[in-house]
Amino acid sequence: MTQENKKAVVLLSGGLDSATTLAIARNEGFGLFALTCLYGQRHQREIESAKKIGRSLGVLEHRLINIDLAGFGGSALTDSDIEVPKDGFDLGDSTRIPPTYVPARNTIFLSFALAWAEVLGVFDIFIGVNTTDYSGYPDCRAEFITAFEKLANLATAAAVEGKGKYKINTPIIDMTKAQIILEGTKLGVDYSLTHSCYDPDQKGRSCGRCDSCRIRLKGFEQAGLKDSIEYVK
Amino acid sequence: MTQENKKAVVLLSGGLDSATTLAIARNEGFGLFALTCLYGQRHQREIESAKKIGRSLGVLEHRLINIDLAGFGGSALTDSDIEVPKDGFDLGDSTRIPPTYVPARNTIFLSFALAWAEVLGVFDIFIGVNTTDYSGYPDCRAEFITAFEKLANLATAAAVEGKGKYKINTPIIDMTKAQIILEGTKLGVDYSLTHSCYDPDQKGRSCGRCDSCRIRLKGFEQAGLKDSIEYVK
Numbered sequence: 067m068t069q070e071n072k073k074a075v076v077l078l079s080g081g082l083d084s085a086t087t088l089a090i091a092r093n094e095g096f097g098l099f100a101l102t103c104l105y106g107q108r109h110q111r112e113i114e115s116a117k118k119i120g121r122s123l124g125v126l127e128h129r130l131i132n133i134d135l136a137g138f139g140g141s142a143l144t145d146s147d148i149e150v151p152k153d154g155f156d157l158g159d160s161t162r163i164p165p166t167y168v169p170a171r172n173t174i175f176l177s178f179a180l181a182w183a184e185v186l187g188v189f190d191i192f193i194g195v196n197t198t199d200y201s202g203y204p205d206c207r208a209e210f211i212t213a214f215e216k217l218a219n220l221a222t223a224a225a226v227e228g229k230g231k232y233k234i235n236t237p238i239i240d241m242t243k244a245q246i247i248l249e250g251t252k253l254g255v256d257y258s259l260t261h262s263c264y265d266p267d268q269k270g271r272s273c274g275r276c277d278s279c280r281i282r283l284k285g286f287e288q289a290g291l292k293d294s295i296e297y298v299k
Numbered sequence: 300m301t302q303e304n305k306k307a308v309v310l311l312s313g314g315l316d317s318a319t320t321l322a323i324a325r326n327e328g329f330g331l332f333a334l335t336c337l338y339g340q341r342h343q344r345e346i347e348s349a350k351k352i353g354r355s356l357g358v359l360e361h362r363l364i365n366i367d368l369a370g371f372g373g374s375a376l377t378d379s380d381i382e383v384p385k386d387g388f389d390l391g392d393s394t395r396i397p398p399t400y401v402p403a404r405n406t407i408f409l410s411f412a413l414a415w416a417e418v419l420g421v422f423d424i425f426i427g428v429n430t431t432d433y434s435g436y437p438d439c440r441a442e443f444i445t446a447f448e449k450l451a452n453l454a455t456a457a458a459v460e461g462k463g464k465y466k467i468n469t470p471i472i473d474m475t476k477a478q479i480i481l482e483g484t485k486l487g488v489d490y491s492l493t494h495s496c497y498d499p500d501q502k503g504r505s506c507g508r509c510d511s512c513r514i515r516l517k518g519f520e521q522a523g524l525k526d527s528i529e530y531v532k
Binding site: 131132134173174184205209213 | 362367370438459
């Protein structure tokens, strides 16, 4: 594949990490196929963000697919009986896995990215996993990504027939939130389009108190930049 | 976990292989959680079969989930622009991957089974992959299963927290179709409930000509048993 038609499937959630990952892939010269997996999140706010980010970074195509995870439950993000933790349940505690963990989420997301990549004839997949802030999520670690990459190259006709070798790219895996924000800002990411809050109000304003908000706010503070999204408090 | 409450998630398609796999899991003393993944198959016939098989083998719970694969295309089973091969496209040709291959299908199915297993607190997953008849499908091979098992034990909170170790069980992987049919018959599988045809007519009758029908018919013949489902010809 020549440099001119390098293409990648990029998982895009509408959050800060995946928006930055998309911008990094673009900067590396990839034509972008964005994939947003909808999995019964409590809010549609993130989806709108994903669409705007995709447009702003010039994706070639953006697919949104429904994933039936809410039926399984087991997470504060898919099960309304489990409360989203506020005011620092797990920040900085790498020994506990937070209730916002969604069972097998990244395994499922990467499986769909792989399916689409195979149909497109694309061998690069980007995912914005990051271990610095959320060390508790098992499916954000490098060893998980390596295992998935190995699986991808055994699972697919395209790999087995020798058409290419799948690579799972994780450009922000070792960055701090501040580094991610600085990198994205340099690459032209408009963070006002992104959404991070686990528990926004009805107007879509971020709560400022859930883990995701707190990590975001701390990241902007450490980067010396202003976060221009709207918060409740 | 004591013998009495051994539980397993079993992928159940409505076909002959997964019905037999379900019966084997039951015979091994597992309480059964059946999972059927709907992925834009051209026909609903298989789903009805899956429901009947689940009931007949006494599953504790049967979940049917929609998987958005048709939107990707790339397979004769999900894309109406690709023709289902008839009269022996690939039978016995292990060097070609047939057009009925669905990109990353078993990776996606196993990912959902893993998610449900984690929520249920179950560590055994059964899948009716088989390499004898369909050697062309990369995601039916033992090395793919081994790679997924490794991934599962890195991907999930339950494994990382030491609650258990996931095992992907593939009891029929090395059997011939005749051996599968004989084993299932011994365990009480009612094969008249199963469906194999890739291209049934509007009344749900099997075509008798697609690869799946031909492998099935040959299996019954070699097992010395009569196939009691209805064929067009």
